[in-house]
Amino acid sequence: MDPIVSARNALKESDALLITAGAGMGVDSGLPDFRGNEGFWRAYPVAKKLGLSFVELANPHWFEADPALAWAFYGHRLRLYRETQPHEGFSLMLALARQKEEWFVFTSNVDGQFQKAGYDEEKIVECHGSIHHLQCTECSAGIWPAEGVEIPVDMSAFRALKWPKCHACGATARPNILMFGDWSWDGSRTGAQEERFEDFLQRVLVKRLKLCIVEIGAGTAVPTVRFTGENIASRFGGTLIRINPREPWIEQGLGIGLSMGGLEGIRAVTAAPQGV
Numbered sequence: 311m312d313p314i315v316s317a318r319n320a321l322k323e324s325d326a327l328l329i330t331a332g333a334g335m336g337v338d339s340g341l342p343d344f345r346g347n348e349g350f351w352r353a354y355p356v357a358k359k360l361g362l363s364f365v366e367l368a369n370p371h372w373f374e375a376d377p378a379l380a381w382a383f384y385g386h387r388l389r390l391y392r393e394t395q396p397h398e399g400f401s402l403m404l405a406l407a408r409q410k411e412e413w414f415v416f417t418s419n420v421d422g423q424f425q426k427a428g429y430d431e432e433k434i435v436e437c438h439g440s441i442h443h444l445q446c447t448e449c450s451a452g453i454w455p456a457e458g459v460e461i462p463v464d465m466s467a468f469r470a471l472k473w474p475k476c477h478a479c480g481a482t483a484r485p486n487i488l489m490f491g492d493w494s495w496d497g498s499r500t501g502a503q504e505e506r507f508e509d510f511l512q513r514v515l516v517k518r519l520k521l522c523i524v525e526i527g528a529g530t531a532v533p534t535v536r537f538t539g540e541n542i543a544s545r546f547g548g549t550l551i552r553i554n555p556r557e558p559w560i561e562q563g564l565g566i567g568l569s570m571g572g573l574e575g576i577r578a579v580t581a582a583p584q585g586v
Protein backbone atom coordinates (compact mmCIF):
# COMPACT_ATOMS: atom_id res chain seq x y z
CA MET A 311 0.00 0.00 0.00
CA ASP A 312 1.06 3.58 -0.65
CA PRO A 313 2.74 4.76 2.58
CA ILE A 314 0.71 7.98 2.56
CA VAL A 315 -2.54 6.00 2.39
CA SER A 316 -1.29 3.71 5.20
CA ALA A 317 -0.43 6.76 7.30
CA ARG A 318 -3.85 8.34 6.70
CA ASN A 319 -5.57 5.10 7.65
CA ALA A 320 -3.53 4.73 10.84
CA LEU A 321 -4.39 8.30 11.81
CA LYS A 322 -8.07 7.84 11.00
CA GLU A 323 -8.32 4.64 13.04
CA SER A 324 -6.54 6.02 16.09
CA ASP A 325 -8.29 7.57 19.08
CA ALA A 326 -5.21 9.08 20.71
CA LEU A 327 -2.65 11.28 19.00
CA LEU A 328 0.88 12.15 20.01
CA ILE A 329 2.62 14.85 17.97
CA THR A 330 6.41 14.87 18.31
CA ALA A 331 8.54 17.56 16.72
CA GLY A 332 12.14 18.58 16.13
CA ALA A 333 13.77 21.55 14.40
CA GLY A 334 12.40 20.50 11.00
CA MET A 335 8.91 21.50 12.19
CA GLY A 336 9.85 25.19 12.11
CA VAL A 337 11.51 25.24 8.69
CA ASP A 338 8.27 25.89 6.79
CA SER A 339 7.58 28.89 9.04
CA GLY A 340 10.91 30.28 7.82
CA LEU A 341 12.86 29.41 10.97
CA PRO A 342 16.51 28.37 10.60
CA ASP A 343 17.51 24.78 11.28
CA PHE A 344 20.95 24.74 12.94
CA ARG A 345 21.80 21.36 11.45
CA GLY A 346 25.54 21.17 10.97
CA ASN A 347 27.91 24.12 11.17
CA GLU A 348 27.03 25.30 7.67
CA GLY A 349 23.32 25.51 8.51
CA PHE A 350 24.07 27.45 11.67
CA TRP A 351 26.51 29.82 9.99
CA ARG A 352 24.03 30.52 7.19
CA ALA A 353 21.65 31.81 9.85
CA TYR A 354 24.40 33.57 11.84
CA PRO A 355 27.24 34.58 9.48
CA VAL A 356 28.70 36.72 12.27
CA ALA A 357 29.25 33.57 14.38
CA LYS A 358 31.33 32.15 11.55
CA LYS A 359 33.49 35.28 11.65
CA LEU A 360 33.93 34.78 15.38
CA GLY A 361 34.78 31.12 14.77
CA LEU A 362 31.94 29.87 16.99
CA SER A 363 29.86 26.79 16.16
CA PHE A 364 26.30 26.29 17.44
CA VAL A 365 27.52 23.80 20.07
CA GLU A 366 30.11 26.28 21.30
CA LEU A 367 27.74 29.23 21.38
CA ALA A 368 24.78 27.37 22.91
CA ASN A 369 26.73 26.94 26.13
CA PRO A 370 25.69 28.46 29.48
CA HIS A 371 29.26 29.51 30.26
CA TRP A 372 28.90 32.59 27.96
CA PHE A 373 26.24 34.10 30.23
CA GLU A 374 28.95 34.56 32.83
CA ALA A 375 32.00 35.03 30.59
CA ASP A 376 30.40 37.37 28.04
CA PRO A 377 26.67 38.05 28.58
CA ALA A 378 26.54 40.56 25.68
CA LEU A 379 27.60 37.77 23.29
CA ALA A 380 25.33 35.13 24.87
CA TRP A 381 22.33 37.47 24.78
CA ALA A 382 23.09 38.58 21.20
CA PHE A 383 22.36 35.01 20.14
CA TYR A 384 19.41 34.32 22.46
CA GLY A 385 17.99 37.84 22.26
CA HIS A 386 17.91 37.68 18.48
CA ARG A 387 16.25 34.26 18.57
CA LEU A 388 13.69 35.38 21.15
CA ARG A 389 12.63 38.20 18.87
CA LEU A 390 12.65 35.95 15.79
CA TYR A 391 10.41 33.35 17.47
CA ARG A 392 8.06 36.02 18.77
CA GLU A 393 7.67 37.48 15.28
CA THR A 394 7.31 34.16 13.45
CA GLN A 395 3.85 32.94 12.54
CA PRO A 396 3.44 29.15 12.80
CA HIS A 397 2.80 27.59 9.37
CA GLU A 398 -0.46 25.95 8.38
CA GLY A 399 0.76 22.49 9.45
CA PHE A 400 0.33 23.49 13.10
CA SER A 401 -3.37 24.24 12.67
CA LEU A 402 -3.94 21.13 10.54
CA MET A 403 -2.45 18.95 13.30
CA LEU A 404 -4.38 20.78 16.02
CA ALA A 405 -7.68 20.26 14.17
CA LEU A 406 -6.87 16.57 13.91
CA ALA A 407 -5.85 16.35 17.57
CA ARG A 408 -9.15 17.86 18.69
CA GLN A 409 -11.04 15.02 16.99
CA LYS A 410 -9.25 12.50 19.19
CA GLU A 411 -10.13 11.38 22.69
CA GLU A 412 -6.63 12.18 23.95
CA TRP A 413 -3.68 14.07 22.49
CA PHE A 414 -0.32 15.50 23.48
CA VAL A 415 2.73 17.24 22.01
CA PHE A 416 6.38 16.40 22.71
CA THR A 417 8.85 18.87 21.18
CA SER A 418 12.55 19.61 21.43
CA ASN A 419 11.94 23.08 20.02
CA VAL A 420 12.35 25.96 22.43
CA ASP A 421 10.51 28.44 20.18
CA GLY A 422 7.01 28.26 21.71
CA GLN A 423 5.43 27.87 18.27
CA PHE A 424 2.89 25.25 19.40
CA GLN A 425 1.53 27.62 22.06
CA LYS A 426 1.48 30.45 19.54
CA ALA A 427 -0.55 28.26 17.18
CA GLY A 428 -3.19 27.80 19.90
CA TYR A 429 -2.19 24.46 21.42
CA ASP A 430 -3.13 23.98 25.08
CA GLU A 431 -0.13 24.79 27.31
CA GLU A 432 -1.11 21.84 29.53
CA LYS A 433 -0.69 19.37 26.64
CA ILE A 434 2.90 20.18 25.63
CA VAL A 435 6.29 18.86 26.76
CA GLU A 436 9.21 21.11 25.82
CA CYS A 437 11.99 18.65 26.58
CA HIS A 438 14.75 21.23 26.03
CA GLY A 439 12.92 24.05 27.81
CA SER A 440 11.66 27.32 26.38
CA ILE A 441 13.21 30.58 25.23
CA HIS A 442 10.09 32.36 26.51
CA HIS A 443 11.09 31.60 30.10
CA LEU A 444 14.06 32.81 32.13
CA GLN A 445 16.09 31.61 35.09
CA CYS A 446 19.01 33.01 37.09
CA THR A 447 22.65 32.10 36.36
CA GLU A 448 23.51 32.38 40.07
CA CYS A 449 20.68 31.69 42.50
CA SER A 450 17.67 29.41 42.64
CA ALA A 451 15.04 32.08 42.02
CA GLY A 452 13.00 29.66 39.89
CA ILE A 453 11.64 30.26 36.42
CA TRP A 454 9.77 33.33 35.22
CA PRO A 455 8.22 34.31 31.87
CA ALA A 456 10.20 36.44 29.41
CA GLU A 457 7.01 38.25 28.43
CA GLY A 458 7.61 41.96 28.00
CA VAL A 459 11.40 41.52 28.14
CA GLU A 460 13.06 43.30 25.21
CA ILE A 461 16.67 42.58 24.32
CA PRO A 462 18.11 45.05 21.77
CA VAL A 463 20.95 43.49 19.76
CA ASP A 464 23.56 45.09 17.55
CA MET A 465 23.73 42.31 14.95
CA SER A 466 26.75 43.72 13.08
CA ALA A 467 28.86 43.50 16.24
CA PHE A 468 26.81 40.54 17.57
CA ARG A 469 26.42 42.20 20.98
CA ALA A 470 23.30 42.61 23.10
CA LEU A 471 22.94 46.19 24.35
CA LYS A 472 21.03 45.14 27.45
CA TRP A 473 19.71 41.91 28.90
CA PRO A 474 17.47 40.69 31.72
CA LYS A 475 18.62 40.37 35.33
CA CYS A 476 17.42 38.09 38.10
CA HIS A 477 14.56 39.68 40.08
CA ALA A 478 15.86 38.11 43.29
CA CYS A 479 19.64 38.68 43.27
CA GLY A 480 20.33 40.97 40.27
CA ALA A 481 22.70 38.55 38.51
CA THR A 482 22.46 37.93 34.75
CA ALA A 483 19.39 35.94 33.77
CA ARG A 484 19.49 33.29 31.06
CA PRO A 485 16.86 31.48 28.99
CA ASN A 486 15.37 28.37 30.60
CA ILE A 487 16.81 26.27 27.78
CA LEU A 488 18.82 23.09 28.17
CA MET A 489 22.10 23.99 26.47
CA PHE A 490 25.21 21.93 25.74
CA GLY A 491 27.30 21.09 28.80
CA ASP A 492 24.54 22.58 30.93
CA TRP A 493 24.57 21.61 34.61
CA SER A 494 22.64 24.62 35.86
CA TRP A 495 19.47 24.30 33.77
CA ASP A 496 16.38 24.49 35.97
CA GLY A 497 14.36 21.50 34.76
CA SER A 498 11.36 22.04 37.05
CA ARG A 499 9.02 23.50 34.41
CA THR A 500 9.82 20.71 31.92
CA GLY A 501 9.53 18.23 34.80
CA ALA A 502 5.94 19.33 35.47
CA GLN A 503 5.17 19.03 31.75
CA GLU A 504 6.62 15.50 31.77
CA GLU A 505 4.35 14.54 34.66
CA ARG A 506 1.30 15.65 32.67
CA PHE A 507 2.68 13.66 29.71
CA GLU A 508 2.98 10.53 31.89
CA ASP A 509 -0.66 11.05 32.97
CA PHE A 510 -1.66 11.23 29.30
CA LEU A 511 0.18 7.95 28.59
CA GLN A 512 -1.53 6.35 31.59
CA ARG A 513 -4.96 7.38 30.26
CA VAL A 514 -4.10 5.92 26.84
CA LEU A 515 -3.17 2.68 28.57
CA VAL A 516 -6.11 2.48 30.99
CA LYS A 517 -8.69 3.41 28.35
CA ARG A 518 -6.99 1.04 25.86
CA LEU A 519 -6.87 3.74 23.22
CA LYS A 520 -5.34 3.16 19.82
CA LEU A 521 -2.33 5.47 19.63
CA CYS A 522 -0.86 7.13 16.59
CA ILE A 523 2.33 9.19 16.75
CA VAL A 524 3.17 11.79 14.12
CA GLU A 525 6.83 12.83 14.25
CA ILE A 526 7.82 15.90 12.26
CA GLY A 527 11.36 17.03 11.43
CA ALA A 528 13.22 15.23 14.20
CA GLY A 529 16.76 14.33 13.21
CA THR A 530 19.30 11.81 14.46
CA ALA A 531 21.87 14.41 15.64
CA VAL A 532 20.04 15.00 18.96
CA PRO A 533 17.84 11.92 18.93
CA THR A 534 15.66 12.51 22.04
CA VAL A 535 12.49 13.08 20.02
CA ARG A 536 13.01 10.07 17.74
CA PHE A 537 13.79 7.77 20.67
CA THR A 538 10.79 8.98 22.65
CA GLY A 539 8.41 8.25 19.75
CA GLU A 540 10.00 4.87 19.03
CA ASN A 541 9.86 3.79 22.69
CA ILE A 542 6.23 4.80 23.07
CA ALA A 543 5.23 3.20 19.76
CA SER A 544 6.72 -0.13 20.81
CA ARG A 545 5.41 0.12 24.39
CA PHE A 546 1.84 0.90 23.29
CA GLY A 547 1.75 -0.97 20.00
CA GLY A 548 1.01 2.33 18.29
CA THR A 549 1.93 3.45 14.79
CA LEU A 550 4.71 6.00 14.37
CA ILE A 551 4.47 8.18 11.28
CA ARG A 552 7.87 9.72 10.69
CA ILE A 553 7.89 12.78 8.42
CA ASN A 554 11.47 13.67 7.56
CA PRO A 555 12.91 14.75 4.21
CA ARG A 556 16.44 13.48 4.96
CA GLU A 557 16.18 10.76 7.60
CA PRO A 558 12.81 9.05 7.14
CA TRP A 559 14.00 5.53 7.89
CA ILE A 560 12.19 3.61 10.58
CA GLU A 561 12.48 0.13 12.08
CA GLN A 562 10.16 -2.30 10.35
CA GLY A 563 6.91 -2.91 12.19
CA LEU A 564 7.21 0.30 14.20
CA GLY A 565 5.63 2.63 11.70
CA ILE A 566 5.76 4.46 8.40
CA GLY A 567 8.53 6.75 7.14
CA LEU A 568 7.64 9.56 4.75
CA SER A 569 10.46 11.34 2.96
CA MET A 570 8.79 14.75 2.96
CA GLY A 571 9.14 18.21 4.45
CA GLY A 572 7.07 19.05 7.53
CA LEU A 573 4.20 21.00 6.01
CA GLU A 574 4.12 18.84 2.87
CA GLY A 575 3.95 15.66 4.97
CA ILE A 576 1.29 17.04 7.32
CA ARG A 577 -0.87 18.10 4.36
CA ALA A 578 -0.47 14.62 2.86
CA VAL A 579 -1.44 12.66 5.96
CA THR A 580 -4.31 14.93 7.03
CA ALA A 581 -5.86 15.34 3.56
CA ALA A 582 -9.34 13.98 3.02
CA PRO A 583 -9.25 10.77 0.95
CA GLN A 584 -9.59 11.38 -2.80
CA GLY A 585 -12.24 9.71 -4.96
CA VAL A 586 -13.92 6.34 -4.34
Ligand SMILES: [Zn+2]
Pocket residue numbers: 446447448449450451476477478479480481
Ligand atom coordinates in the same frame (compact mmCIF):
# COMPACT_ATOMS: atom_id res chain seq x y z
ZN1 LIG B 1 19.37 35.26 41.09
